[in-house]
Every structure is written in structure tokens, then in C-alpha cells.
Amino acid sequence: MNFSELFKLSGLLGRFSPDGKCLASCVQYRLVVRDASTLQILQLYTCLDQIQYIEWSSDSLFILCAMYKRGVVQVWSLEQPDWHCKIDEGSAGLVASCWSPDGRHILNTTEFHLRITVWSLCTKSVSYIKYPKACQQGIAFTKDGRYMAVAERRDCKDFVSIFVCSDWQLLRHFDTETQDLFGIEWAPNGCVLAAWDTCLEYKILLYSLDGRLLSTYRAYEWSLGIKSIAWSPSSQFLAIGSYDEKVRILNHVTWKKITEFEHPATVVSSKTIVYKEVEKSPSVETERLSFPPTRALASSLFSTQSKYDVSQVPVSLQHIKPVADRANPKMGIGMLAFSPDNCFLATKNDNIPNAVWIWDIQKLKLFVVLEQLCAVQSFQWDPRQPRLAVCTGNSKVYLWSPAGCVSVQVPMEGDFQIVSLAWHCSGDSVALLSKDNFCVCYLEREEVK
Numbered sequence: 001m002n003f004s005e006l007f008k009l010s011g012l013l014g015r016f017s018p019d020g021k022c023l024a025s026c027v028q029y030r031l032v033v034r035d036a037s038t039l040q041i042l043q044l045y046t047c048l049d050q051i052q053y054i055e056w057s058s059d060s061l062f063i064l065c066a067m068y069k070r071g072v073v074q075v076w077s078l079e080q081p082d083w084h085c086k087i088d089e090g091s092a093g094l095v096a097s098c099w100s101p102d103g104r105h106i107l108n109t110t111e112f113h114l115r116i117t118v119w120s121l122c123t124k125s126v127s128y129i130k131y132p133k134a135c136q137q138g139i140a141f142t143k144d145g146r147y148m149a150v151a152e153r154r155d156c157k158d159f160v161s162i163f164v165c166s167d168w169q170l171l172r173h174f175d176t177e178t179q180d181l182f183g184i185e186w187a188p189n190g191c192v193l194a195a196w197d198t199c200l201e202y203k204i205l206l207y208s209l210d211g212r213l214l215s216t217y218r219a220y221e222w223s224l225g226i227k228s229i230a231w232s233p234s235s236q237f238l239a240i241g242s243y244d245e246k247v248r249i250l251n252h253v254t255w256k257k258i259t260e261f262e263h264p265a266t267v268v269s270s271k272t273i274v275y276k277e278v279e280k281s282p283s284v285e286t287e288r289l290s291f292p293p294t295r296a297l298a299s300s301l302f303s304t305q306s307k308y309d310v311s312q313v314p315v316s317l318q319h320i321k322p323v324a325d326r327a328n329p330k331m332g333i334g335m336l337a338f339s340p341d342n343c344f345l346a347t348k349n350d351n352i353p354n355a356v357w358i359w360d361i362q363k364l365k366l367f368v369v370l371e372q373l374c375a376v377q378s379f380q381w382d383p384r385q386p387r388l389a390v391c392t393g394n395s396k397v398y399l400w401s402p403a404g405c406v407s408v409q410v411p412m413e414g415d416f417q418i419v420s421l422a423w424h425c426s427g428d429s430v431a432l433l434s435k436d437n438f439c440v441c442y443l444e445r446e447e448v449k
Contacts, residue, residue, distance in 0.1 A: 057103030101145025137183030142190035241333025
């Protein structure tokens with residue numbers, strides 16, 4: 001495993017291009033595009049203000065930079081560095097911006113969610129979508145890029161409109177049986193749209209492409225409801241994480257619950273492997289000690305190394321009691337992700353912030369628990385194989401695969417607190433992002449296999 005040097009970063013804005021050839025990162029108002037393998041700078045672009053969001057086009061030829069404070073989006077071309085595009089929403093303001101799947105249209109959402117403006121880079125034409133809903137996930141594209149669903153709110157009711165992305169024609173428009181629609185997400189096969197209600201009510205609705213209601217699922221009433229959802233890559237399963245610390249799995253045939261995964265504070269099953277992170281002191285040979293110590297030696301002396309031990313069950317995990325009188329309580333399933341081969345589901349229960357739970361989807365059983373020393377900030381699956389990268393806000397990266405797990409100290413001087421991860425599409429490398437810096441971790445070919 002090799003690591004690059006540290007590079008400056010702001011706003012956690014570091015993204016590999018979809019084709020895997022480039023890595024874009026932002027430093028204040030500058031956009032830096034590097035070669036993904038050598039990290040040599042290919043292009044340097046200067047924006048009008050501090051960049052708050054970046055996104056690659058699907059063909060990796062353009063990069064969108066949004067400056068919400070100014071209500072401006074700038075688009076840069078990798079093929080023609082002299083070409084650029086500026087979209088100014090003016091007094092309407094800007095709260096969100098994204099690419100359409102064809103990489104030639106940009107969708108801007110204005111302040112107060114008054115409308116979505118669709119700008120064409122080819123014809124310079126403009127289309128408008130009225131009444132978009134201010135919710136967590138209000139726009140969703142099918143994986144094949146043919147259709148777009150938009151959550152809308154008009155006359156105090158929730159609606160969903162489905163558009164054809166090729167010409168932005170309205171295909172279907174229907175109301176949803178929700179109190180306060182919170183998010184929408186297509187199944188990867190593009191046949192089913194999931195729409196779920198506000199956290200005050202447990203309700204998820206499943207619609208076909210032509211707007212028919214296929215099924216409604218409610219696990220319970222009169223308590224905080226859905227917190228996160230994830231479709232399996234095969235579209236066979238829908239995992240729903242909720243505030244009651246459980247994940248419920250629905251099947252794609254009857255849309256009924258096939259099982260539920262509980263996240264108790266004590267792991268008792270002898271069939272579950274619990275990996276506990278423990279600190280180990282760095283070993284330094286006395287011959288290497290010099291005075292004054294070199295900077296590299298000093299940083300290795302004072303950085304705490306860690307390793308994983310296999311704990312004997314039963315194991316009690318560190319459990320926190322949520323503050324009941326505050327909004328967004330730290331409780332329930334806050335993170336959910338299926339592995340790319342559909343075999344595993346990784347979850348995090350916010351009541352037990354230091355643990356990652358890995359479930360075997362073929363057996364529908366808890367397979368592994370990773371108990372970290374610090375609270376888990378983020379985890380992400382390798383896009384090519386069942387391997388999970390985890391970060392906990394320190395200078396270590398943790399990797400789990402069915403073969404085992406490892407804790408790796410990033411060999412950097414100074415304070416490098418990793419809070420986010422971004423895998424390369426090949427799975428050969430992963431970008432490790434902190435608040436002010438990033439580096440790239442390259443995995444050896446033998447490790448990749």
C-alpha cells in the first residue's frame with residue numbers, strides 16, 4: 001500500500017472522474033485537475049468565488065463548479081481549456097446544481113425552491129420545471145439516464161413528475177400519499193421509484209415507471225420513522241434504516257419484509273466475528289534513536305498505531321443515549337450501503353457511533369462487527385469487490401474484506417484527520433479527504449485481488 005503526499009483541499013471537494021483518468025480538487029476559488037495515476041497537474045482553473053460544489057459530467061469531459069453564494073455556476077472543459085461557460089441565476093439565487101445524465105444539460109434549483117432551470121450547453125436553450133419540493137433528495141435519475149423523477153409540492157400536496165431526459169417532456173405526473181415527502185430514489189434497474197415520508201411518519205411508497213402505486217410499507221406508527229434507505233445493486237432488495245435502530249429488508253416480488261436486522265448494544269451470537277480496534281505502542285530500535293530526533297522519527301514515536309483483535313462474544317459495544325429534546329437526535333440507522341456484488345450490507349447505528357455492522361445478505365445474518373476506537377465518520381465499498389474502507393476522523397484508514405481487516409496509519413507529518421473517502425472506479429486507489437488536505441492511497445495489485 002502506497003500513499004501520495006498531502007495536497008491542499010477545501011470543502012471536502014475531491015472527486016475522481018467517472019472514467020478514472022482524472023482527479024479534481026478545490027482550493028478556495030481554484031479548481032485543480034490532476035492525472036489520477038501520477039497526480040501531475042493537468043489543468044488549473046480559477047473561478048469567480050469560493051467553490052461550494054463540484055460535479056463531473058458523465059463522460060468526464062466537463063466539470064461543473066457551483067458558487068451558491070453568488071448564484072453562479074461555472075463549467076470548464078478538459079478538452080478545450082479556453083472554453084468555459086458561466087450560468088448566472090441572478091436574483092433568483094441558487095441552492096443546488098447538478099448534471100443531467102447526458103452531460104450536456106445542467107439543472108439549477110433556485111432559492112426557496114421556486115423552480116428548476118434546465119440549461120443546455122449545446123443549444124443554449126432553457127427549460128423550467130415549476131414547484132420543486134425542498135427536501136433531502138428531490139431529483140432522481142434512472143441509472144440508464146433515460147428518465148428523471150422530481151418531487152414537487154403544490155396546493156399543500158406532494159406530487160412526483162417523471163420526465164424523459166432526451167427532450168424534457170413530461171411523461172407522468174401523480175400525487176403521492178405522503179404527509180411531507182422527504183426523498184425519492186430509483187431502483188438501479190429503473191423500473192421502480194421509492195418515495196418516503198418525513199421522519200415523523202414511517203411510510204415508504206413504491207411506484208412503477210407509469211406512476212402506478214405498487215406497494216405501501218409501514219413498519220409502525222406514532223414514532224420517528226425512516227432515516228436512510230439503500231437499494232441493492234441488483235434491485236432485488238430495498239434496505240430501510242429507521243430511528244428504532246433496525247434495518248428492514250423488502251423483497252422486489254411482493255414488496256413485503258423478508259427480515260429485519262437489529263443493532264443491539266451487546267453482540268451475543270458466536271457466529272458473528274467482532275473485530276476490536278486496539279492501540280499498540282510504536283516499537284523503535286534504540287540504535288535509531290538520535291537526539292534531537294528527526295521529524296519523521298518524532299512523528300512515528302508520537303502517533304499511536306492500532307491493530308484489530310478478534311473479541312470473544314458476548315461483546316458490549318459503547319452505546320450513547322440520545323438527547324431527547326434536540327432536533328435530529330443521534331439515534332437510528334444513519335448509514336446504509338450494499339456491496340457491489342449484493343453479498344453484504346454495511347450499516348451504522350448512530351446510537352453506537354464506533355461500530356460498523358456488516359450483514360451477510362445471502363444468509364440474512366450478522367457477519368462481522370468492526371468496533372473502532374473513534375466514531376465512524378464515513379465508509380464506502382470498493383466499486384469492484386466486497387471490500388469496505390472506513391474512516392474515523394484520525395490519520396488511519398481501515399479496510400475490511402471477507403479475508404479479514406487491517407488498520408493502516410497514513411505516513412504523514414502533522415494532523416491529518418480523514419473524514420471522507422472516494423474510491424477510484426477501478427478499486428486500485430482511494431482518495432482520503434480531510435478538512436484541509438487530501439492524499440491518495442494506492443493499493444498493491446496483490447491486495448486488490
